[in-house]
Amino acid sequence: xxxxxxxxxxxxxxxxxxxxxxxxxxxxxxxxxxxxxxxxxxxxxxxxxxxxxxxxxxxxxxxxxxxxxxxxxxxxxxxxxxxxxxxxxxxxxxxxxxxxxxxxxxxxxxxxxxxxxxxxxxxxxxxxxxxxxxxxxxxxxxxxxxxxxxxx
Amino acid sequence: xxxxxxxxxxxxxxxxxxxxxxxxxxxxxxxxxxxxxxxxxxxxxxxxxxxxxxxxxxxxxxxxxxxxx
Numbered sequence: 001x002x003x004x005x006x007x008x009x010x011x012x013x014x015x016x017x018x019x020x021x022x023x024x025x026x027x028x029x030x031x032x033x034x035x036x037x038x039x040x041x042x043x044x045x046x047x048x049x050x051x052x053x054x055x056x057x058x059x060x061x062x063x064x065x066x067x068x069x070x071x072x073x074x075x076x077x078x079x080x081x082x083x084x085x086x087x088x089x090x091x092x093x094x095x096x097x098x099x100x101x102x103x104x105x106x107x108x109x110x111x112x113x114x115x116x117x118x119x120x121x122x123x124x125x126x127x128x129x130x131x132x133x134x135x136x137x138x139x140x141x142x143x144x145x146x147x148x149x150x151x152x
Numbered sequence: 153x154x155x156x157x158x159x160x161x162x163x164x165x166x167x168x169x170x171x172x173x174x175x176x177x178x179x180x181x182x183x184x185x186x187x188x189x190x191x192x193x194x195x196x197x198x199x200x201x202x203x204x205x206x207x208x209x210x211x212x213x214x215x216x217x218x219x220x221x
Contacts (some may be wrong), residue, residue: 016176020188023169026195029205030169031162039166061181069180088156 013055046078072127075116083135086111098122 023030024039036043050073054080057067089112091103099121114135116136119127153160177188197206 012179013176018175020174020176021191023166023173026173026191026198027204028169028198032157032168033159035163035166039168039170041163058179059182067181069178143207 013053042074046080048076049081050074050076070120070121070123073118075118077115079114082115084112086113088112101125101128 011074022039024035040049041047042049045077051071053071054068057065059067061067076082079087088110090110091100091106093100093103100122102114117127117131172189173191173194175188177185179185195204
């Protein structure tokens with residue numbers, strides 16, 4: 001499938017998602033606290049989220065080629081230097097089938113010093129590598145080390 | 153429970169439900185399909201068990217008949 005066709009399909013999926021309701025839209029009201037303006041984690045000042053969905057090809061699998069159904073989501077907790085200004089954090093394994101990198105440290109130290117990145121199981125090491133690159137080369141002050149935090 | 157922990161619990165629960173509701177049908181390799189939740193059918197079941205918020209969110213009854221708050 002061409003890149004144009006796959007991006008069309010990704011666009012169609014986005015439109016279909018926009019037509020579907022969120023919980024509060026249909027009267028499923030969670031808990032007792034009031035949600036933020038958009039009901040999104042980016043309601044919190046400084047929190048940034050980046051996301052990419054990849055949908056390409058169909059039919060039988062050709063390893064290394066496709067079809068592709070995956071994506072990456074990156075969450076940056078604040079705009080400062082996260083390594084120097086860590087944030088409180090904890091992790092909980094729900095069904096523990098996915099692969100993770102960095103959760104041990106989060107639970108041991110109770111804080112987070114790198115962005116959280118989510119992707120498919122097989123790409124966790126690849127994404128962790130990218131987080132290390134980003135952490136060790138970020139200007140103006142590269143981190144002395146970078147423990148990636150990646151999970152499926 | 154601290155306010156921070158309560159907020160984390162509630163935000164996570166809502167995020168999971170939003171994710172389930174917003175998800176569209178995906179057809180993967182060899183035509184394997186994972187169907188999106190049928191919203192109308194979901195609403196029918198939620199109404200049956202009085203699990204939808206009533207009266208502007210003041211009272212909601214869950215499936216076991218317990219008042220949530």
